[in-house]
Amino acid sequence: xxxxxxxxxxxxxxxxxxxxxxxxxxxxxxxxxxxxxxxxxxxxxxxxxxxxxxxxxxxxxxxxxxxxxxxxxxxxxxxxxxxxxxxxxxxxxxxxxxxxxxxxxxxxxxxxxxxxxxxxxxxxxxxxxxxxxxxxxxxxxxxxxxxxxxxxxxxxxxxxxxxxxxxxxxxxxxxxxxxxxxxxxxxxxxxxxxxxxxxxxxxxxxxxxxxxxxxxxxxxxxxxxxxxxxxxxxxxxxxxxxxxxxxxxxxxxxxxxxxxxxxxxxxxxxxxxxxxxxxxxxxxxxxxxxxxxxxxxxxxxxxxxxxxxxxxxxxxxxxxxxxxxxxxxxxxxxxxxxxxxxxxxxxxxxxxxxxxxxxxxxxxxxxxxxxxxxxxxxxxxxxxxxxxxxxxxxxxxxxxxxxxxxx
Numbered sequence: 001x002x003x004x005x006x007x008x009x010x011x012x013x014x015x016x017x018x019x020x021x022x023x024x025x026x027x028x029x030x031x032x033x034x035x036x037x038x039x040x041x042x043x044x045x046x047x048x049x050x051x052x053x054x055x056x057x058x059x060x061x062x063x064x065x066x067x068x069x070x071x072x073x074x075x076x077x078x079x080x081x082x083x084x085x086x087x088x089x090x091x092x093x094x095x096x097x098x099x100x101x102x103x104x105x106x107x108x109x110x111x112x113x114x115x116x117x118x119x120x121x122x123x124x125x126x127x128x129x130x131x132x133x134x135x136x137x138x139x140x141x142x143x144x145x146x147x148x149x150x151x152x153x154x155x156x157x158x159x160x161x162x163x164x165x166x167x168x169x170x171x172x173x174x175x176x177x178x179x180x181x182x183x184x185x186x187x188x189x190x191x192x193x194x195x196x197x198x199x200x201x202x203x204x205x206x207x208x209x210x211x212x213x214x215x216x217x218x219x220x221x222x223x224x225x226x227x228x229x230x231x232x233x234x235x236x237x238x239x240x241x242x243x244x245x246x247x248x249x250x251x252x253x254x255x256x257x258x259x260x261x262x263x264x265x266x267x268x269x270x271x272x273x274x275x276x277x278x279x280x281x282x283x284x285x286x287x288x289x290x291x292x293x294x295x296x297x298x299x300x301x302x303x304x305x306x307x308x309x310x311x312x313x314x315x316x317x318x319x320x321x322x323x324x325x326x327x328x329x330x331x332x333x334x335x336x337x338x339x340x341x342x343x344x345x346x347x348x349x350x351x352x353x354x355x356x357x358x359x360x361x362x363x364x365x366x367x368x369x370x371x372x373x374x375x376x377x378x379x380x381x382x383x384x385x386x387x388x389x390x391x392x393x394x395x396x397x398x399x400x401x402x403x404x405x406x407x
Contacts, residue, residue: 007160010175018150021129024077
């Protein structure tokens with residue numbers, strides 16, 4: 001596996017563009033397209049929220065019922081959630097507009113939206129934006145950059161990742177982009193993520209790989225505990241690498257899963273570290289759990305705790321908060337066996353063992369917690385299973401941003 005620069009246009013046959021359509025934002029790109037020169041098999045996961053935005057309902061139908069997918073139209077600023085039948089009709093109109101201009105079936109066009117809930121899309125501006133996107137789409141890194149920038153809302157930076165793998169001597173590429181900064185919580189969040197690959201792989205096997213990998217990547221991040229109405233992870237495979245078809249139970253499938261995991265995990269961590277108002281990426285590693293699910297529950301409990309996030313922001317080695325969050329995770333363990341550590345580029349320090357505080361330096365702990373990437377390690381001393389979750393610190397700016405989000 002070779003890590004490369006790029007995003008959704010890294011794989012063969014994929015084009016992209018970003019355009020300014022004044023959906024909500026002024027003087028910036030706020031619509032994007034991802035287009036494949038060849039039809040794609042699709043795999044996706046969507047929000048677990050009972051309240052699902054119109055684009056989620058549209059895309060779910062496309063993924064489950066259409067023969068293939070070939071394009072995605074994305075807008076930032078308005079979520080098209082809580083918009084009733086009209087919102088769903090606007091999905092259809094957006095897809096129809098793109099399909100007509102691209103010369104592909106309407107049911108091969110997916111749509112995605114992110115932004116304020118409850119506002120109707122300005123469909124005339126959306127359709128005009130689609131025209132701009134189709135006119136300007138192209139291959140190459142720059143086009144991928146434009147698309148990644150266009151889908152941002154409160155994100156402070158675009159998020160992309162790409163990798164090359166070898167499938168029996170044939171180079172296969174996977175690349176992706178995502179957005180997400182607030183309303184981020186395990187089980188899919190306010191996140192839109194798009195992964196493209198030129199691999200030859202069946203829809204069934206691609207779906208299996210995606211659903212398994214989401215459990216330990218996108219579903220292990222939390223910024224604020226809110227699960228969005230719009231979460232979408234869409235994976236498109238166009239087969240243009242012309243590799244021998246990847247089959248389950250083979251080294252080639254393992255290589256594909258490794259590449260997919262790298263892209264998904266990289267994007268997930270970028271989202272966690274770019275949480276609204278965040279100053280630090282907050283990672284929680286749990287080791288020594290009895291089962292994988294226990295390890296996931298424990299790590300997610302800590303990374304989702306507002307008190308733990310606030311401690312990370314304050315560089316405060318208040319280990320009691322982290323132990324407490326482990327304790328209400330719904331996993332039975334012996335607190336006197338647990339060991340807690342803080343770790344960053346500045347070093348590693350043990351803060352809790354044998355049921356009480358460890359002999360450590362507060363000054364050294366503060367130094368470790370002052371880095372832009374901080375890890376809390378919890379060894380449960382029960383078994384051999386591990387899991388990692390990602391989040392960010394909780395700052396004053398998070399409240400400021402969300403107190404005035406609709407402006």
